[in-house]
Amino acid sequence: MYVQRPIAILDSGVGGLTVVKEVMRQLPLERIIYFGDTARTPYGPRPAAEVQQFTREIVDYLIQFNPKMIVIACNTATAVALDLIRDCCEVPVIGVIYPGARAAIGLTQSGQVGVIGTEGTIQSGAYEQALKRLNPHIHVLSQACPAFVPLVEQGNFRSSETLAAVEQSLRTLKQGQIDSLILGCTHYPFLTETIAEVMGPDVRLISSADETAREISTILQTQGMLASQNIVPIHQFCCSGEAQMFKTIAQQWLNEEIVQTPVVWHVPKIGTLPKIG
Template sequence: MQQPIAILDSGVGGLTVVKEVMRQLPREKIIYFGDTARAPYGPRPSEEVLRFTREIVDYLIQYDPKMIVIACNTATAVALQDIRSKVNIPVVGVIYPGARAAIGRTQTGYVGVIGTEGTINSGAYDAALKRLRPDIEVLSKACPKFVPLVERGNFRSAETYDAVESSLIGLKGSSIDCLILGCTHYPYLADTISEVMGPEVTLISSADETAREISTILHDQGKLSRNEPVPIHHFCCSGDPRMFKSIAQQWLNKEIELTPVVWQVPKIG
């Protein structure tokens, strides 16, 4: 049986990564877990995010994945190294790929980052950007209103525009020419964010760069799928499957199989 790529997120945000993996690697099978019952992760203590991530990885290991992708910026900041130390397959996060993409696009050397409180407070993007380019100037801001909007499927409305506009005060009109969407939920709001920030600011989503990193790692390890049939993907969530399925179908433009998850006692950690 074809080994899948396991992708996890706090909710529906990681589907932005799924979409790019489907586009760039159409032969790869995906097993996805969205922790919709406990989203958002951003305001939670780091210890709690670490425990949740361990539990999800423990659940996903039963599918014998060839790679784990932590498609949640908060979980990447908190748990990436921990999970890498506990499994014997590659584990990819979304922060470094997003930082690398921004470094390649900025012309002014001023980069903005928006994300959850957990991601911004961790300083993970600042560290990744400065590791790649020490002279980079970073302007970061937490946008806690965004994830609840996305989890409700509220992508474009007057409420959404007002939330985006008020959240981006201090970034709009600044010197930045690139804005990293430092949460995989945020691409759902990309049209509104772009409208507020204006055409002179390039939005950076880590999804496409993460998919490229996945492709490179699997190619180097000789693990790219060569199956001819279209793979059957598997989607799981911990909360209400109806909202998850509705958003997933809208974003991925296809019917998906959905299995609600009953939590088990974690064996990892």
């Protein structure tokens, strides 16, 4: 049946697992096919055309699983490839930028919103455009944080090195008057504790991953696409690079969400990459 088909979620690496965790929590009957392009992460510094190519290759791979929805759980790919993927897919395709922007508009009291993301996401201006479409009077202060994704991909979430990198990256934002900060990369929720410590209690953090999971739930419900059978799903996790680090981070992050749920791990060939493992 259509509603029993999986949700396909893709990211440049492990960041999209933050979306996966929320989907598992909110929609425990839904089957997930996840692809993390760990061999080619990070996407942020790459040219837009290259990110579009990589995203298309991953989608071409995921289509074989006959998904009912495709989620681009990567802000950089959302910024430059969302429309391209929507044009070539017959199923709903959603990204992570508009859900985060809508949440920020609803939460800010001062109208001063900060956005942190990869170089590609910030240079695209995608969040600022989305925020100003929703509220033309909003003031947006953006900051690229290229040091964050490598830390997360290495599993380095809480350390003196991480704290120093976050303090250095957010120094300019701390001098602003923002009351809300969009974590405009799905890797960044792994660093929530450190980011919150640096920004202080007066700045509310908004996870684009959490908001995207809510969007997925809403779309599936309104379109009658929710899984209808009370069967424990078997999830599949794929990565393009070194498998053990990916698996370790996934198991650590998802924790209880996969203790009772069968999981299959893959390291498939994609694009021009050689098969690993």
